[in-house]
Amino acid sequence: xxxxxxxxxxxxxxxxxxxxxxxxxxxxxxxxxxxxxxxxxxxxxxxxxxxxxxxxxxxxxxxxxxxxxxxxxxxxxxxxxxxxxxxxxxxxxxxxxxxxxxxxxxxxxxxxxxxxxxxxxxxxxxxxxxxxxxxxxxxxxxxxxxxxxxxxxxxxxxxxxxxxxxxxxxxxxxxxxxxxxxxxxxxxxxxxxxxxxxxxxxxxxxxxxxxxxxxxxxxxxxxxxxxxxxxxxxxxxxxxxxxxxxxxxxxxxxxxxxxxxxxxxxxxxxxxxxxxxxxxxxxxxxxxxxxxxxxxxxxxxxxxxxxxxxxxxxxxxxxxxxxxxxxxxxxxxxxxxxxxxxxxxxxxxxxxxxxxxxxxxxxxxxxxxxxxxxxxxxxxxxxxxxxxxxxxx
Amino acid sequence: xxxxxxxxxxxxxxxxxxxxxxxxxxxxxxxxxxxxxxxxxxxxxxxxxxxxxxxxxxxxxxxxxxxxxxxxxxxxxxxxxxxxxxxxxxxxxxxxxxxxxxxxxxxxxxxxxxxxxxxxxxxxxxxxxxxxxxxxxxxxxxxxxxxxxxxxxxxxxxxxxxxxxxxxxxxxxxxxxxxxxxxxxxxxxxxxxxxxxxxxxxxxxxxxxxxxxxxxxxxxxxxxxxxxxxxxxxxxxxxxxxxxxxxxxxxxxxxxxxxxxxxxxxxxxxxxxxxxxx
Numbered sequence: 001x002x003x004x005x006x007x008x009x010x011x012x013x014x015x016x017x018x019x020x021x022x023x024x025x026x027x028x029x030x031x032x033x034x035x036x037x038x039x040x041x042x043x044x045x046x047x048x049x050x051x052x053x054x055x056x057x058x059x060x061x062x063x064x065x066x067x068x069x070x071x072x073x074x075x076x077x078x079x080x081x082x083x084x085x086x087x088x089x090x091x092x093x094x095x096x097x098x099x100x101x102x103x104x105x106x107x108x109x110x111x112x113x114x115x116x117x118x119x120x121x122x123x124x125x126x127x128x129x130x131x132x133x134x135x136x137x138x139x140x141x142x143x144x145x146x147x148x149x150x151x152x153x154x155x156x157x158x159x160x161x162x163x164x165x166x167x168x169x170x171x172x173x174x175x176x177x178x179x180x181x182x183x184x185x186x187x188x189x190x191x192x193x194x195x196x197x198x199x200x201x202x203x204x205x206x207x208x209x210x211x212x213x214x215x216x217x218x219x220x221x222x223x224x225x226x227x228x229x230x231x232x233x234x235x236x237x238x239x240x241x242x243x244x245x246x247x248x249x250x251x252x253x254x255x256x257x258x259x260x261x262x263x264x265x266x267x268x269x270x271x272x273x274x275x276x277x278x279x280x281x282x283x284x285x286x287x288x289x290x291x292x293x294x295x296x297x298x299x300x301x302x303x304x305x306x307x308x309x310x311x312x313x314x315x316x317x318x319x320x321x322x323x324x325x326x327x328x329x330x331x332x333x334x335x336x337x338x339x340x341x342x343x344x345x346x347x348x349x350x351x352x353x354x355x356x357x358x359x360x361x362x363x364x365x366x367x368x369x370x371x372x373x374x375x376x377x378x379x380x381x382x383x384x385x386x387x388x389x390x391x392x393x
Numbered sequence: 394x395x396x397x398x399x400x401x402x403x404x405x406x407x408x409x410x411x412x413x414x415x416x417x418x419x420x421x422x423x424x425x426x427x428x429x430x431x432x433x434x435x436x437x438x439x440x441x442x443x444x445x446x447x448x449x450x451x452x453x454x455x456x457x458x459x460x461x462x463x464x465x466x467x468x469x470x471x472x473x474x475x476x477x478x479x480x481x482x483x484x485x486x487x488x489x490x491x492x493x494x495x496x497x498x499x500x501x502x503x504x505x506x507x508x509x510x511x512x513x514x515x516x517x518x519x520x521x522x523x524x525x526x527x528x529x530x531x532x533x534x535x536x537x538x539x540x541x542x543x544x545x546x547x548x549x550x551x552x553x554x555x556x557x558x559x560x561x562x563x564x565x566x567x568x569x570x571x572x573x574x575x576x577x578x579x580x581x582x583x584x585x586x587x588x589x590x591x592x593x594x595x596x597x598x599x600x601x602x603x604x605x606x607x608x609x610x611x612x613x614x615x616x617x618x619x620x621x622x623x624x625x626x627x628x629x630x631x632x633x634x635x636x637x638x639x640x641x642x643x644x645x646x647x648x649x650x651x652x653x654x655x656x657x658x659x660x661x662x663x664x665x666x667x668x669x670x671x
Binding site for chain 2: 309310311312313314317321330331338339350351354386387388389390
């Protein structure tokens with residue numbers, strides 16, 4: 001079986017996604033003819049401003065939010081920083097932050113460096129997770145304190161796809177007068193979100209994770225939630241985020257949100273079925289393969305599997321020779337010497353953590369691609385195990 | 394994504410000498426599952442002390458597998474005494490270089506070889522007797538000091554790249570900085586104390602250069618199908634011409650500066666500069 005010369009089997013959609021052709025098409029006029037500044041007085045710029053507002057409405061529609069609650073940013077990381085720092089400035093006397101051990105570096109590293117940004121000493125509670133990556137609500141409840149300013153918990157984990165009960169967590173925070181932020185970068189477009197039905201104060205999303213281009217993100221800020229600007233500058237975004245709008249990407253993100261709304265059903269049926277076929281096929285064909293994360297409470301597109309006694313980078317490079325793209329939580333690929341902090345927080349043993357591979361699918365994947373990967377993986381793993389000193393074939 | 398040389402790719406995709414010798418003369422096992430890489434090297438040594446066969450099993454990334462594979466190629470046919478002096482830099486050079494974050498893979502190869510030779514000789518390695526500084530990866534002070542000296546390391550980050558020490562929880566960072574400072578100070582003190590090398594006449598210099606090329610440099614290059622010829626010596630400028638595979642090799646500049654020049658500086662005169670004939 002062959003997937004065609006040079007054709008890439010892309011199963012790394014939690015890293016980034018293909019820009020949808022419809023998105024690119026929507027963007028192009030704003031990179032060519034419609035180059036005006038949305039803030040200008042003339043009609044030429046004004047029409048561009050209207051395109052930004054259309055995009056804002058499209059994003060709001062996907063989230064069940066008001067357009068005025070949508071702030072365009074440059075990326076998910078900017079959204080995360082803006083939300084958390086805003087909350088801390090809203091409650092300057094509260095120095096406690098609750099987050100989890102499995103957050104994306106955008107939140108994790110921010111929390112570790114808060115002191116240098118605010119000039120205050122902050123107490124950070126990093127909530128532990130269960131071995132299946134889920135979060136226990138009773139330990140969360142216990143962590144909330146009188147001096148807690150903000151909670152930041154991801155909606156879906158980027159490595160395992162495991163979902164946190166953020167809506168319940170937000171309600172519990174609200175009771176204590178604590179602001180709640182969620183990094184929903186992986187969840188948007190894959191799980192239904194309706195901000196009218198929850199009490200989340202801040203939500204971050206990133207364009208390039210849902211088939212818009214890189215370099216654009218959104219911070220949702222609930223109406224009446226106090227907000228302190230992070231990037232000061234012009235009056236763009238009603239003074240909440242300075243800097244001339246990245247118009248073409250914003251238009252693209254609007255279009256991507258519109259498409260995501262339409263494709264949500266397919267994500268949860270066809271893509272889920274492909275993911276399940278891949279996962280079950282791999283677990284059946286490869287001995288000592290373990291699923292990381294809760295089998296049910298997770299995104300429909302993500303599968304994180306550990307192949308014991310082999311190392312992730314070596315697996316990825318062999319996959320790369322067949323043009324199969326995925327990720328690993330191994331030390332050698334994380335750029336550090338220790339395996340993924342997410343898998344370690346889940347207590348995944350080292351024998352398995354170093355050999356973890358994350359497959360993350362999208363609507364562009366096909367059954368032929370899944371069959372191709374299923375045909376190639378067993379021989380790759382067997383080949384590497386044959387030279388592993390720990391493998392007792 | 395790491396930038397690996399063709400040589401690394403080649404040894405990763407089709408590794409040589411995978412497996413385990415049935416009745417090895419010596420076995421060296423280093424690393425662990427927890428560390429993320431491990432190597433088991435078995436060697437066969439004949440009555441003349443020549444390594445007649447070597448096999449490896451490696452758990453690790455592409456550069457760990459490639460380092461192990463090329464190591465077995467290097468040592469086959471070598472006398473154990475010579476193999477015992479093999480440096481990690483020679484392993485890395487044989488692969489056309491490694492990314493600096495991956496240098497520890499070549500160190501792992503060197504350590505496994507040392508362990509296998511020690512096992513063959515029935516001696517205990519002094520390195521293992523040091524005090525563990527990095528708890529995460531079980532690296533001792535003796536190993537760190539040796540890496541600093543041999544590879545001329547100048548930062549804690551260098552130490553982590555070469556030995557992994559400090560790459561885990563980071564608690565040993567201060568201790569590493571201290572060890573680094575002490576070792577660097579000791580090295581410069583030794584250098585100052587060393588009497589100035591006697592001035593060589595041009596004739597003596599040429600003779601010594603020829604000797605080192607014949608004895609050490611040429612045999613190493615030949616293993617990769619390469620070669621080298623001395624063209625001229627003018628003061629401290631040594632002009633050479635690379636031959637065979639070396640002349641077409643992308644990393645010939647690295648070979649020239651980091652291997653040929655280094656060897657000549659060590660063994661002839663500190664001030665030598667090696668250049669390629671144009």
